[in-house]
Amino acid sequence: MSNNEQHSKPLLRVQELRTWFYTFGGLVKAVDGVSFDLAPGEIMGLVGESGGGKSMIGFSIMGLIDPPGRIEGGRIEFNGKNIAGLSEDEMRVIRGKEIAMIFQDPMTALNPLYTIGNQIEETLALHTALSARERRAKAIEMLHKVGIPQPEQRLSHYPHQFSGGMRQRVVIAIAMIAKPRLLIADEPTTALDVTIQAQLLRLMRQQVVENGTSMILITHDLAAVSQMADTIVVLYCGRIVEKGPAEDIIARPRHPYTRGLIDSIPHETAENDGPKQRLSQIPGNVPDIRKLPPGCAFAPRCSRASERCRMQDPVLMEHNAIAMGSGKLRPHAVACHHPLAVSP
Amino acid sequence: MASSQPIPATRARSRMQRFFASEFFHNYKRNLSAVLGSLIVLGFLVMVTIGPLIVSQNPYDVSQLDLMAAFKPPAWLAGGSSEYWLGTDGQGRDVLASIVYGSRISLIIGLVAMGGACLLGTTLGLIAGFYGGRLDAVIMRIADIQLSFPSVLTALFLMSAFGTGLDKVLIALISVGWVVYARTVRGSTLRETQKEYVQAARVSGLPNRKIILRHVLPNVLTPLIVVATIQVGTFVLIEASLSFLGVGVPVTQPSLGLLIKNGFDVLFSGLWWVSIFPGLFIMLLVFGINLLGDFLRDELNPRLK
Amino acid sequence: MSQSVKDPAKPLLEVRQLEQRFDVSGSFFDRLRIAGGRISAPRRIVHAVNGVSLAVKRGEVLGIVGESGCGKSTLAKTIVKLHEPTGGQILIEGEDITRHDFARMRPVRKKLQMIFQDPYASLNPRQKVRDIIMEPFLESQAGPVPDIADRALALLAKVGLGIEHLDRYPHQFSGGQRQRIGIARALSVQPDLIIADEPVSALDVSIQAQILNLLMDLKDEFGFSYLFITHDLSVVRYISDRIGVMYLGFMVETGPTRTIFAEPKHPYTRALLAAAPQLGTKLGPASEQVGGEVPSAIDLPRGCPFRQRCPLAFARCAEERPELRPVGGGQAVACHLHEPATEPALAAT
Numbered sequence: 001m002s003n004n005e006q007h008s009k010p011l012l013r014v015q016e017l018r019t020w021f022y023t024f025g026g027l028v029k030a031v032d033g034v035s036f037d038l039a040p041g042e043i044m045g046l047v048g049e050s051g052g053g054k055s056m057i058g059f060s061i062m063g064l065i066d067p068p069g070r071i072e073g074g075r076i077e078f079n080g081k082n083i084a085g086l087s088e089d090e091m092r093v094i095r096g097k098e099i100a101m102i103f104q105d106p107m108t109a110l111n112p113l114y115t116i117g118n119q120i121e122e123t124l125a126l127h128t129a130l131s132a133r134e135r136r137a138k139a140i141e142m143l144h145k146v147g148i149p150q151p152e153q154r155l156s157h158y159p160h161q162f163s164g165g166m167r168q169r170v171v172i173a174i175a176m177i178a179k180p181r182l183l184i185a186d187e188p189t190t191a192l193d194v195t196i197q198a199q200l201l202r203l204m205r206q207q208v209v210e211n212g213t214s215m216i217l218i219t220h221d222l223a224a225v226s227q228m229a230d231t232i233v234v235l236y237c238g239r240i241v242e243k244g245p246a247e248d249i250i251a252r253p254r255h256p257y258t259r260g261l262i263d264s265i266p267h268e269t270a271e272n273d274g275p276k277q278r279l280s281q282i283p284g285n286v287p288d289i290r291k292l293p294p295g296c297a298f299a300p301r302c303s304r305a306s307e308r309c310r311m312q313d314p315v316l317m318e319h320n321a322i323a324m325g326s327g328k329l330r331p332h333a334v335a336c337h338h339p340l341a342v343s344p
Numbered sequence: 345m346a347s348s349q350p351i352p353a354t355r356a357r358s359r360m361q362r363f364f365a366s367e368f369f370h371n372y373k374r375n376l377s378a379v380l381g382s383l384i385v386l387g388f389l390v391m392v393t394i395g396p397l398i399v400s401q402n403p404y405d406v407s408q409l410d411l412m413a414a415f416k417p418p419a420w421l422a423g424g425s426s427e428y429w430l431g432t433d434g435q436g437r438d439v440l441a442s443i444v445y446g447s448r449i450s451l452i453i454g455l456v457a458m459g460g461a462c463l464l465g466t467t468l469g470l471i472a473g474f475y476g477g478r479l480d481a482v483i484m485r486i487a488d489i490q491l492s493f494p495s496v497l498t499a500l501f502l503m504s505a506f507g508t509g510l511d512k513v514l515i516a517l518i519s520v521g522w523v524v525y526a527r528t529v530r531g532s533t534l535r536e537t538q539k540e541y542v543q544a545a546r547v548s549g550l551p552n553r554k555i556i557l558r559h560v561l562p563n564v565l566t567p568l569i570v571v572a573t574i575q576v577g578t579f580v581l582i583e584a585s586l587s588f589l590g591v592g593v594p595v596t597q598p599s600l601g602l603l604i605k606n607g608f609d610v611l612f613s614g615l616w617w618v619s620i621f622p623g624l625f626i627m628l629l630v631f632g633i634n635l636l637g638d639f640l641r642d643e644l645n646p647r648l649k
Numbered sequence: 650m651s652q653s654v655k656d657p658a659k660p661l662l663e664v665r666q667l668e669q670r671f672d673v674s675g676s677f678f679d680r681l682r683i684a685g686g687r688i689s690a691p692r693r694i695v696h697a698v699n700g701v702s703l704a705v706k707r708g709e710v711l712g713i714v715g716e717s718g719c720g721k722s723t724l725a726k727t728i729v730k731l732h733e734p735t736g737g738q739i740l741i742e743g744e745d746i747t748r749h750d751f752a753r754m755r756p757v758r759k760k761l762q763m764i765f766q767d768p769y770a771s772l773n774p775r776q777k778v779r780d781i782i783m784e785p786f787l788e789s790q791a792g793p794v795p796d797i798a799d800r801a802l803a804l805l806a807k808v809g810l811g812i813e814h815l816d817r818y819p820h821q822f823s824g825g826q827r828q829r830i831g832i833a834r835a836l837s838v839q840p841d842l843i844i845a846d847e848p849v850s851a852l853d854v855s856i857q858a859q860i861l862n863l864l865m866d867l868k869d870e871f872g873f874s875y876l877f878i879t880h881d882l883s884v885v886r887y888i889s890d891r892i893g894v895m896y897l898g899f900m901v902e903t904g905p906t907r908t909i910f911a912e913p914k915h916p917y918t919r920a921l922l923a924a925a926p927q928l929g930t931k932l933g934p935a936s937e938q939v940g941g942e943v944p945s946a947i948d949l950p951r952g953c954p955f956r957q958r959c960p961l962a963f964a965r966c967a968e969e970r971p972e973l974r975p976v977g978g979g980q981a982v983a984c985h986l987h988e989p990a991t992e993p994a995l996a997a998t
């Protein structure tokens with residue numbers, strides 16, 4: 001495959017993905033018709049609040065949906081091949097080698113009973129034909145790369161001997177050691193302190209850029225996403241409400257929900273000597289996903305909602321946006337009957 | 345301002361209706377062993393409440409006994425009589441009637457002892473978990489010692505020290521059984537007192553007694569339902585063992601265990617029915633209780649879900 | 650609200666040199682160590698709060714910011730006496746409550762309430778909303794109270810909930826609604842000071858803004874003060890009049906919010922501000938180079954608690970622990986870099 005072709009073709013193409021959960025309380029459409037492309041080397045941020053379905057997209061791609069949930073429809077094309085509905089055995093070959101995942105709680109990814117050396121080398125033993133000595137050398141090199149001091153000694157330590165931030169570095173080392181083509185990071189820094197968080201975001205970006213890995217960063221933290229991502233996908237109640245180039249989404253959000261999310265973050269301009277300004281807030285609560293209203297799911301909380309919004313589902317429509325700096329036209333899509341105007 | 349009455353809309357649906365619509369009931373319906381277990385237990389409860397009104401004799405009213413009818417085999421065997429379905433023993437007592445009365449005593453002992461053990465163990469567990477420190481250490485070391493003896497042995501010691509009798513059996517069972525509640529409750533209490541709602545109660549100035557009763561206790565009870573259910577079965581078995589060993593209930597109040605012992609003397613003379621049928625009923629009762637207990641454990645333990 | 654007779658000069662809350670240590674060594678047998686042929690049983694002491702002083706005036710919001718393990722939460726819980734302080738003083742309107750027992754704390758509890766972090770753990774799952782929110786009030790009253798239901802309703806209305814919520818249980822609410830219930834509970838005794846321990850950090854962004862607005866509205870209406878504990882810089886910046894920055898149980902910098910954000914003096918405050926993600930700015934190369942992680946609170950480092958991570962540390966930092974000293978403009982900082990180098994001996998008192 002030539003270089004050019006590689007760039008034009010997405011590494012991951014998710015089409016009309018529907019992941020539903022059949023619970024006692026009703027049908028939970030956790031992911032309901034989500035489509036996006038991810039180019040090689042691209043960093044995509046998946047943002048939304050709890051219940052938005054962002055984690056379930058990651059789990060669906062990894063083939064980690066367990067009953068009562070199942071992938072109800074749609075395709076997940078990885079490298080041109082549909083991996084939705086592959087068997088556990090087939091997925092196991094892809095997981096770890098081709099697609100790696102990092103979770104919020106590093107303890108869930110590390111086995112407390114094995115040294116981290118064991119765990120890093122195990123990944124290598126599974127996916128490469130290296131000798132034991134080569135594996136050890138590689139593990140040391142990798143620990144060094146993710147910024148763990150004295151990697152030779154640390155290899156024989158157990159996860160509980162590491163701090164939270166160091167553990168997450170180990171997890172990143174394990175995830176990146178097989179040089180996966182796609183890294184899915186699900187709230188990787190949420191449990192960590194800001195100073196550590198910044199260190200780890202830098203580390204992840206550096207690793208991803210170095211290896212040409214594509215990345216999906218799943219988080220509720222709009223600020224962190226805006227620092228990292230090339231493109232942003234905003235989810236609400238299992239559907240994409242807006243997607244586009246990161247700078248464009250942050251600077252010129254077109255969906256009222258995205259706008260609301262951005263404005264909810266207390267920002268610097270809010271400080272003045274007089275009485276504090278109220279934060280602009282999104283009224284109401286995220287609706288029960290089992291009992292979504294007809295039409296746009298955001299309509300009950302939206303100040304722009306009209307009769308049409310309460311009747312008819314808005315579809316994701318593309319508007320071309322000029323990506324900052326490059327001057328290139330890149331698609332910016334929004335699912336709204338009354339999108340916000342594109343004033344600068 | 346609107347007067348503040350309870351909202352009729354939510355009240356309209358009764359507790360019963362809500363129960364039948366619940367996930368708990370939904371899972372129960374689809375769980376064959378749970379349904380079977382509860383039917384067995386229900387059957388026993390019906391049997392011991394209205395059974396004495398139905399069976400033909402009171403086996404402990406000597407005037408109703410007929411020595412001529414001693415050692416009659418079950419009705420379907422040669423020499424059996426349709427009057428005594430499961431045969432009779434050496435005094436002409438109807439085995440079925442004995443079982444009905446014996447099950448009553450076994451179940452009452454199991455339930456009362458369970459209640460006593462639960463009360464004692466929960467109280468001690470709450471105290472140990474809430475106050476911690478030396479009190480906790482003392483209570484839990486006693487519990488450890490208690491656990492290091494087989495429960496039948498402990499009960500046997502106590503019975504030989506205090507003598508026999510229904511009340512002594514209850515004391516023995518309670519002193520064997522409280523430990524499991526104390527340990528369970530202590531663990532949950534430690535967990536719950538860490539939670540912020542208990543801290544909120546402290547900040548509100550609630551005295552410890554109120555915090556324990558109003559906040560901790562209601563939140564540590566759920567796991568006890570499982571323990572208590574299974575324990576009734578265990579107690580029925582321990583009591584049966586004690587009675588079989590001759591240190592249990594008095595002969596005037598024979599439990600299922602004592603019935604087995606009574607029949608045991610003639611078991612090898614071909615008169616098997618006198619002790620086998622009470623044995624089968626104990627097995628059935630404990631089996632039913634355990635099936636129910638297993639289901640409750642699966643349903644009420646959030647970690648298994 | 651009746652606050653007419655109070656002495657306005659006295660701060661509502663004053664904390665002097667507060668110290669909170671926890672013995673985590675366990676029983677004697679847990680402590681037993683055999684090393685080098687010698688048997689010893691060392692104690693392990695967590696130094697959670699180390700000589701923290703602060704004051705909150707009536708109607709003021711003091712924000713305490715710091716990373717996990719910096720002792721900010723312990724500080725809050727010690728002030729409401731969920732922990733018995735191991736040193737220092739806590740004064741409420743000049744009254745020293747440090748050694749108050751349960752009975753003497755009761756009247757103080759009416760002035761002091763707390764809002765908790767986790768909306769899922771801070772409400773008793775077996776209590777109805779009406780019982781939850783009225784509990785502090787009923788506990789503060791001697792006898793039976795008439796019109797409890799009306800009072801409960803009025804409280805719920807203050808936090809944006811209604812009559813239909815009165816007889817529900819906590820599990821029937823979303824995280825944001827639960828936090829409203831927790832706020833109503835704190836309001837029920839009309840406190841003078843509310844200690845809010847990370848009240849919005851467990852909530853979704855859009856709900857965070859709702860709760861922050863509610864907290865500010867209530868403050869404007871009732872005139873109480875907040876001691877607001879958070880790790881979130883944007884939140885503390887929005888809500889606080891003054892800020893205290895904590896690190897490893899020490900107060901390293903205090904000052905008016907604007908000053909702290911405009912001219913942070915302590916290297917740790919600077920690192921914290923630099924690390925906070927900014928909306929719409931790309932992650933640059935690490936600027937203020939603060940590597941490493943927070944050291945253990947069991948073995949406090951000698952000298953300055955921050956020196957091992959500090960890019961500007963020098964010899965003196967390892968020997969002498971810097972005191973919090975005023976640097977003008979209401980700002981105070983605990984750093985040797987910001988002391989007049991000429992008078993170190995004088996300042997040591």
